[in-house]
Amino acid sequence: MTRKRRWMSWGAAGSVAAVVVVGVIVASSSSEQVDQVPAAATARAERATITATINGKGVIAAASTASAGFIDGGRVNTISVAVGQTVAAGQELATVDPGPADLALEKANGALAAAQSSLDAARQTAQAAVDSLTAAKTALATLAADAPERQSTEATVRDLTAQGPSQRDAVAQAEKVRDDARRDVAAAQTARDQTTLLAPIAGVVTAVNGTVGTILSGGQSSQATSDGANAASAAVSAGLVSISDVSSLRVTASIPEADIASVAVGQTATVTLPVKGTEPIAGTVIAVAPTPQSSTDGVVTYAVTIQLAATPPGVRLGQTAIVAVTVATAENATVVPAEAAQLSSTTTGTVEVRSTSGKTKTVDVTIGITTPTQVQIVAGLEPGDTVQFTTPTAQPVTGDGVDGQMPDGGDGSFGGPQ
DSSP: OHHHHHHHHHHHHHHHHHHHHHHHHHHHHHHTOEEEEEEEEEEEOEEEEEEEEEEEEEEEEEEEEEEEOOSSOEEEEEEOOOTTOEEOTTOEEEEEOOHHHHHHHHHHHHHHHHHHHHHHHHHHHHHHHHHHHHHHHHHHHHSOTTOTTHHHHHHHHHHHHHHHHHHHHHHHHHHHHHHHHHHHHHHHHHHHHTTEEEOSSOEEEEEEOOOTTOEEOSOOOEEEEOOOSSSSOOOOOOOSEEEEEEEEEEEEEEEETTTGGGOOTTOEEEEEOSSTTOOOEEEEEEEEOSSOBOOSSSOOEEEEEEEESSOOTTOOTTOEEEEEEEEEEEEEEEEEEGGGEEESSSSEEEEEEEOTTSOEEEEEEEEEEEOSSEEEEEESOOTTOEEEEEEEEEEEOOOSSGGGOOOSSTTSOOSSOO
8 A cells, every 4th residue: 555655656646746747848948939020110101202213233444445556576775664654645555666667768769869860860751851842843943845954843742742641641650659659758757757766645554565675566556435235344455555544434234134124324323332431423324335244153244334523532443343323313202111012013092090099091192213112102192291111020939849849758647657
């Protein structure tokens, strides 16, 4: 009998302990569950300026860049500039060995001198023939019809007259040779002048692609303007010296295809540099690319070029720039928090208007500009009206575990056999 009572006493104690432990587990489980439940909030419709912007990202670039190189190439004799140096238009950048150009110019001048001598001789011959013809005609006019020398004089006039066209042709041909020689001299002089490389634009030297003694090939000079007409920046061939005009800066930003329809030339923009202490820079959209940029991640974007209104101190080419293009703005507009408007389309929606008595009613409204935080109400609501909306707020929710089930433990028993 005593043994039975002890077993029962132990079992009862075990049951009590089980209840306590299970209660702790359930309480702990319930206290850790937090759900998002809606909480009511109100706000007054107010008058304000609302602005919609579209954001993009790009880099600072010069509006105009140039790459200067030697047209005919050659061995570099001198380089007068270095990267980072500011240069003026027409300033000397470098020189190549002028020897070959000097020889070509000397040869061209010799050919011109010879051509000029031939032309002078042809003209003298032609003029002598003209003078002889004039004298013969004059003599013939003084001779009587039966004069013995009349016949020979007439023959002279005929011969000289016949020679006239060929002599004029000889002069014309000599003039052509002389003119060709003049052009050859001009070309040779230009080639000689081009052995000294001059800056095509004013700006900052961004690259020097060679050293003294380098032998360069010809045809290395070009200039380009970044106009944003396509996805890629305007390319400039690699000459000896590259120059960027930093007095006029632009940003070519990538805008997602979902937003590009709202962007147009002439819109204002704000450009922000991710550098501590820099102020936002005003800008204007000057070009919108008609074709998309290529993308490796499948995201289609379009290039939009923004001209900066000023060049801020310390800005550098290639710096990352965050662009915000203003696509719509309204002053003295009726606005409400974005959460308060339920949009059914881009121009229509509803709001819950709360009266002074606390009652609410659904009102149809006309929607204007929308931003992530505000919505413009064009019609259906007046400034001062109170709108009610819900916001997700974290609230604890009690319960008996997941789906009301007990934690693992079979039928909930604890301890030895009953």
